[in-house]
Amino acid sequence: MSEMITADLVDLDLSADTKEAAAQALAERMVTLGRVTDLGGFLADVAAREAQMPTGLDGGIGIPHCRSEHVTEPTLGFGRSAAGIDFGAADGPADLIFLIAAPAGADDAHLTILSSLARKLMNAEFTDGLRAVGDAERAAALIRGDDQPAPAGTAAAAADAVDTADASGPGASDSPAGSTDSTDSTDSTDSTDSTDSTDSTDSTDSTDSTDSTDSTDSTDSTDSTDSVAAPVAASAGAATGTTGDGTRDAGTSGAGASGESARLFRIVAVTSCPTGIAHTYMAAESLENAGREAGVEIAVEPQGSAGFTRLDPAVIAAADGVIFAHDVPVREKERFAGKPTVDTGVKAGINRPAELIDEVRGKAERGEATAAAAPGDSPVDRAGEPGEGYGTKLRKWLMSGVSYMVPFVAAGGLLIALGFAIGGYEINEAPSVTEYFAWAQADSWGALLFQIGGVAFGFLVPVLAGYIAYGMADRPGLVPGFVGGAISLTVNAGFLGGLVSGLIAGAVVLAIQRVRIPVALRGIMPVVVIPLVSSAVVGFLMFVVIGKPIAEAQKAMTDWLNGLTGTNAILLGTLLGLMMCFDLGGPVNKVAYTFATAGIAVASPSDSAMKIMAAVMAAGMVPPLAMALATTVRGKLFNRTERENGKAAWVLGASFISEGAIPFAAADPLRVIPASMVGGAVTGALSMAFGATLRAPHGGIFVVPLIGNPLLYLIAIAAGVCVTAALVIVLKGLRKPVPGADGAPGGESSAAPVAESKQPVAA
Known part of the structure; x- marks a missing residue:
């Protein structure tokens, strides 16, 4: 990572108190060096990734990251916070913050280099060294894995000792004969990774007396810990190390391993995360470490952005159990069918790998043939993390x-x-x-x-x-x-x-x-x-x-809807309007939308069902249209990125895509969401009161010709939009100017924006 981080990208006294401010402080350094071309756009991409899943890890680590078209080359920023910053980790705030910026079109080698940092973070000596280092240059060198000893007796020499400790990896022998790669934080076998950017210089390590690519030599018996690394399944005959495209094989071919492997429990695992840069490889490293400690054979297939190499079918066939630690669908999952399986999120693979190994062994002992909870096409399809109600x-x-x-x-x-x-x-x-x-x-x-x-x-x-x-x-x-x-x-x-x-x-x-x-x-x-x-x-x-x-209950519900008139209908419209604007495409919004579409999902829907559909669509259009109007009327209350999002919100709102308001709601939920709910309730009630009907479940203004009482229907939408926009303007006007707004300190793009939803769902 010699070109990815320099002293200019290190802040050892990070003063930010929020994750957004921390990302902005590190990103500004990238802008200064020309690594990021648009601060606001890049921060929006970071926020979008953060919204998918918190990037805080146990052990005081925050690792915000994204792939962005605003990044010119792979870049890593590092900040150290004395007070700690909340990145959503279960054990509390993070004091070590790494901001990873990858170009949208980054090649495989660059992404694999990024993944090497993720593996380093599993090494306590590496993180302890970063907490103790005293200057930015030494911190950057430590992260890069450089071996640059300082003169004895100086403060830098002490820092260099930290680097040397990190280079030897966990469990490395105190003897100078212990053979490890200076860039491998936890596993001596990783030194054969073809993408390890510092491997070629490893032979200069003053503590390494053997060739940098020879750490897997079966004759190396000086390192009592590394010599018992979990062997690969004997039947597969797979070699130790990391393949060129990132597939990890957690074994060694040490003497006597083949005889012992027949008695060991075998596990295959797959790890993946939405970005495929950090958590994917951290989970792989964590599982491999836990496998060695538990005395089991484990081979991991990280399915990252740089692609992946499929595990050898022989390894899968010989496995006694499977672990899926992922937040995106496992590719070619059918390869693992018929085996005891533990299915969980990628963060569980990082934070509690030993528990996952114990769980899959228990399932194998009970003869459970496959996973009890398996993923679909997105995290919402899965049964959830263990411990969820x-x-x-x-x-x-x-x-x-x-x-x-x-x-x-x-x-x-x-x-x-x-x-x-x-x-x-x-x-x-x-x-x-x-x-x-x-x-x-x-x-x-x-x-x-x-x-x-x-x-x-x-x-x-x-x-x-x-x-x-x-x-x-x-x-x-x-x-x-x-x-x-x-x-x-x-x-x-x-x-x-x-x-x-x-x-x-x-x-x-x-x-x-x-x-x-x-x-x-x-x-x-x-x-x-x-x-x-x-x-x-x-x-x-x-x-x-x-x-x-059930059929009788369905008929009773239909009859009840058909009987709604007057005040009851208006109250129902109000409730549906509140639900549509509560979470903007989330579960509550979908409940209201599904309730409406179920009523018209017949060849001849009732008049009441079509009124409900009209009210739901009208209310769902209000939040994005209102945000667009507010940014047009009072642009000074919004930062530059929000004003740009406001332009897109006109089209999204008119198309009945409620998610167009998500960037505004995520950035300022206490003002935007209540205001949106009030406007949605007004629109829902007016639509029902006007008797507007709709046969189409989607389309926004483009299906106005299919709406009953279209003029009054548009008036209902306009009323809700004006109410929400007015409330947002008033509420935002009561606070201090947003940094980055026109005339506010900090420039146009100093506020960390929130990205617009990339995959709109039907309101």
């Missing part, structure tokens, strides 16, 4: 189904609405287009769109149920979930039936997975046994036991 897990399971259902709702609903717009409100009575279709008649095209939308709507309940089960039990839950959802439609249990059947399907699969299965049958469990048994059980329950009661 059942309510939290239930919310994640339900949101998994809803997130997959929403695209079907949007596509089907818009197609149906366009069919009505082109063919008139009697288009639902048109004959099938397979029987009659005239190319020159608008009615035929309207019928075509209407019937395609109807087919898309037919998938709503099965998809909801299937992916609720998927969120609970991974791929084996899909078949019984879809079957249960289809049966819900057959018995008229509708949306409620889909929710219940999805939960039942997931629970049945989890129960089957806990049954002790002979090893010979494990391979066919996910493909044959689990789908067969779970589908039969779910089908029986839905057809014979609970389907009819």
Whole structure:
């Protein structure tokens, strides 16, 4: 990392008191050196990464990082805080803060160099040295792994001793014959990593008496700790070290290892994080260290931004258990099917690896064939971290189904609405287009769109149920979930039936997975046994036991909605408006949106259901439009990045993407969120009072022609936008000017902005 950090990028007296201020202080140094071209844009990218998952680690470490188009070359900034800064770690504030800036198009070598820092942070001697170092130059040298001894008797010599201790790695022998790589913080085998930028100079280490690439030599018996590093599975015949693209193999080929390995428990692991730079490799290093201490064989596959090398199939086949420590989906997960599996977040892999190893050994002893909680396409799909309450897990399971259902709702609903717009409100009575279709008649095209939308709507309940089960039990839950959802439609249990059947399907699969299965049958469990048994059980329950009661409950709810008039309807509109603006695309927002779309997910929705859909969409448009208006009217109250986000918020709000207000809410939640909720409540109530209706579940102003009472509907939206914008302006005007706003000290971009959501979800 000789080119990534210099003394100019080190602040040993970091005075910031928040993580945003700390990131800004270090980023300003990068701007000064020309490593970052746009301070505001870069900080927005850092904040967006931070919003995905806190970057604080146990042990007093904060490691904010991101890939950004505003970074010209891979850069590392380091700050040391005397008071400590909260980065969200469980054990308290961080005093060592590393800001990693990677270019958006960084190549594999650069990203792997960045990952070497992550591995160093697992070494207590390295972090202790950074806490003791007295000047910026020495700190930068320590982080780079440089070997530059100072004259004896000076303060710098003491600091150099810290560097030397770090270079020898944990557990290195006090004897100068202990062979380790100066850039490998925890594992002597890492010195063969082809991306280790200081490996070629390791032979100059005054404490290293052997070749820098020879630390894995089976004859090296001087280091009593390194010589017992966990061997690789004998059947795989894999070599020790780190492959060129980052796959870690936690073994050695030391003398006698092959005879001992047959008696050791074997684990394969996968680690990954949203950015794929830091936490991915820190978790890999932590698991490998814990594996050595526990006396087990462990091979880790870090799936980082620089790509990954798949574990040898022979290693996977020989493994007794699997650990997934990840916050993004495991790629090619089917390779690990049929084995006892522990599935958790990447931070658990960093903070409590020994517990994960014990857990997977326990599952293997009980004969559990696969993971009890597996990931989907995003963190919300997983069952959650160990220790989470059942309510939290239930919310994640339900949101998994809803997130997959929403695209079907949007596509089907818009197609149906366009069919009505082109063919008139009697288009639902048109004959099938397979029987009659005239190319020159608008009615035929309207019928075509209407019937395609109807087919898309037919998938709503099965998809909801299937992916609720998927969120609970991974791929084996899909078949019984879809079957249960289809049966819900057959018995008229509708949306409620889909929710219940999805939960039942997931629970049945989890129960089957806990049954002790002979090893010979494990391979066919996910493909044959689990789908067969779970589908039969779910089908029986839905057809014979609970389907009819759920159908009656669904009918009662529909009748209640159809009976809402006057004050009751206005109160419902107010409540829905508050929910839509509470978390701007989060769980509460989705509950309100799903409630509305469930009502129109039929060929002929009731008038009340269409009023509810109109109120929900109107309220969801208010926050981004209001923020756009506020930044236009009183730009001095906002920093430059917020004003830029305000321009985009016009389009996002008009398109019914509530997430357009997230940058403003994240930066100033106590003012923006309450103001948004008030405006949303006003709009929801007015929409219901005006009797506006909507057949489309999405589209914003672009589906105004499909809205009943469109003029009054737009007035309701305008009223809520004005209320929210006025409240935000008043509340922000009561505080001191924002640093970075026009006329405020600190310049245009001194305030740390929050990034706009990169993946808008249907409000």
